[in-house]
Structure formats: structure tokens, C-alpha cells
Amino acid sequence: DTGVSQDPRHKITKRGQNVTFRCDPISEHNRLYWYRQTLGQGPEFLTYFQNEAQLEKSRLLSDRFSAERPKGSFSTLEIQRTEQGDSAMYLCASSLGGRGDTEAFFGQGTRLTVV
Amino acid sequence: DAKTTQPPSMDCAEGRAANLPCNHSTISGNEYVYWYRQIHSQGPQYIIHGLKNNETNEMASLIITEDRKSSTLILPHATLRDTAVYYCIVRGYNDYKLSFGAGTTVTVRA
Numbered sequence: 001d002t003g004v005s006q007d008p009r010h011k012i013t014k015r016g017q018n019v020t021f022r023c024d025p026i027s028e029h030n031r032l033y034w035y036r037q038t039l040g041q042g043p044e045f046l047t048y049f050q051n052e053a054q055l056e057k058s059r060l061l062s063d064r065f066s067a068e069r070p071k072g073s074f075s076t077l078e079i080q081r082t083e084q085g086d087s088a089m090y091l092c093a094s095s096l097g098g099r100g101d102t103e104a105f106f107g108q109g110t111r112l113t114v115v
Numbered sequence: 116d117a118k119t120t121q122p123p124s125m126d127c128a129e130g131r132a133a134n135l136p137c138n139h140s141t142i143s144g145n146e147y148v149y150w151y152r153q154i155h156s157q158g159p160q161y162i163i164h165g166l167k168n169n170e171t172n173e174m175a176s177l178i179i180t181e182d183r184k185s186s187t188l189i190l191p192h193a194t195l196r197d198t199a200v201y202y203c204i205v206r207g208y209n210d211y212k213l214s215f216g217a218g219t220t221v222t223v224r225a
Contacts (some may be wrong), residue, residue: 004158042202042215043159056212091158095211104213106158114140 004107006092012113013082020078021110025094030076035091035105036060043091049075049082050097056060082114118142118194118205124220127197133190135219140184145147145208148179150188152199152217162188193223 005024013019025032030051035043046065048056053070061067064082069075079086089111093104120138127133139148142182150162155156165186170177176189190197202218 033212035213042200042216042218044211045212045214048211093158099209101211102164103161103184106160108156108158 004092004094006090006107006110007083008110010066010113011112012115015084015114016080018080019082019112020076020114021090021092023045023075023077023092023094023107025073025075025104028096030072030097031093031095031101031103032069033093033095034075034077035093035106037089037091037109043089046077046090056061057111069087078111082112084114087112087114118214119203121203121216121219123217124222126200127190127193127221127223129195129223129225131139133193133197133221133223135188135190135201135203136185137188138185138214139203139205142157142183142205143207145156147208148177148186149204149206150175150177150185151202151204151212151213151215152197153202154196155197159213159215162201164206183193195223195225197221198223 007022032049034046046107047067048068064080067077089109091109093106095104126197147164149164151159153159165177177184200218
């Protein structure tokens with residue numbers, strides 16, 4: 001399977017704990033994105049990487065959130081001191097990059113439940 | 116911020132065409148209309164996009180009005196597997212992020 005893969009698919013954590021999610025994009029894709037989706041809503045943009053450089057962070061990404069993409073390959077999204085409001089589906093996507101970049105490919109997401 | 120308006124839900128009979136409307140009255144000249152869908156418990160999936168001409172691929176057809184203020188996604192022969200939330204998104208040529216609204220929940224009934 002050469003699609004975008006995310007790990008874990010589900011995570012249940014206690015409030016106050018730290019969690020880390022991993023995303024493996026399609027191998028030749030330069031761009032990588034993280035989105036968050038709560039129940040009944042469309043995905044909301046969190047952050048964007050061009051290769052290893054994080055070029056944009058949404059104001060939704062509080063200082064408890066950090067994302068990395070070392071060597072421009074896989075990416076991790078860490079949430080420190082989780083809160084119940086962090087419960088959501090976290091989606092990763094990747095695309096080729098370059099002018100006219102069209103299609104973004106999404107992973108199946110990591111569903112986080114903070115109890 | 117979403118720049119599109121879609122009906123919250125619609126039903127369709129299996130085997131019939133599904134016509135999904137989208138209004139984007141503030142679209143500017145260099146912005147494209149994109150459609151994605153999200154089947155339950157999966158990530159969004161790209162369907163089709165267009166600028167001003169009608170487009171067709173193996174999944175769907177996209178009809179954009181001449182003034183570009185609205186469009187219609189057509190699923191020619193809906194199947195039960197097409198039950199999903201469909202998102203209409205306006206995106207600039209060099210934009211990299213997608214601004215999703217609430218979409219249209221399409222239920223295909225046997």
C-alpha cells in the first residue's frame with residue numbers, strides 16, 4: 001500500500017498525558033499537512049510542511065502542540081498535557097508540491113479520545 | 116474560512132444520478148472548485164476539480180456555471196458505496212491548504 005499511513009488509528013489517553021502521532025506520507029510527496037476534525041465538522045487545517053520546513057501553523061495549534069518532519073519524510077504530531085477538548089480525529093495528508101499542485105491524499109486518521 | 120455553501124444533506128436512489136449543488140458566489144478568477152468526499156471513518160478522498168470548463172473523470176462530472184458562482188457535482192450512477200459527506204472547496208492555484216466546510220451528507224438508498 002503506497003498511500004498515506006497514520007499510526008496509531010485510535011488512542012485513548014488520560015487528561016494531562018502527552019501523546020504522539022505518526023504520519024508516513026506517500027514517498028515522493030514534498031508537502032505534508034495535518035488537519036483536525038471534530039464530530040460533525042469538516043477537517044480544519046493545523047499545519048503544513050514543505051519537505052522538512054514547517055511553513056505555516058494555524059492559530060488552532062496552541063503551544064501544547066508541536067509537529068516535526070525530520071529529513072522531510074515522516075512527520076510526528078505531539079500534544080502535551082492533553083485536554084478533553086483535544087478529542088478529535090487527526091488527519092495527515094500529503095501532496096506532490098510544485099506549481100499547480102492539485103490532489104492531496106489523506107490518511108485514515110488517528111482518533112484521539114481524552115478521558 | 117469556507118467560501119462555499121452546500122445543502123446539509125440529500126438522499127439519492129441507487130442507480131440514479133446524484134446532483135450535488137454548491138454555491139461559491141465570491142470566487143475569484145484564479146480560484147478553482149474542488150470536490151472531496153469522506154466516507155465514514157476514513158480520510159477525505161479527492162474527486163475532481165475545475166476552473167471554468169466542465170470536467171469529467173472516472174468518478175464524477177463537474178459542471179461550473181458560466182459566471183462561476185455555482186457548480187454541480189454529478190455522480191452518474193450512485194451506488195451504496197457513494198454514501199459519504201461531500202465537500203465543495205474553493206482553492207487558489209498556488210494555495211496548499213484546503214478549507215473544508217460542513218459539506219453535504221449524501222445517503223444513497225437501495
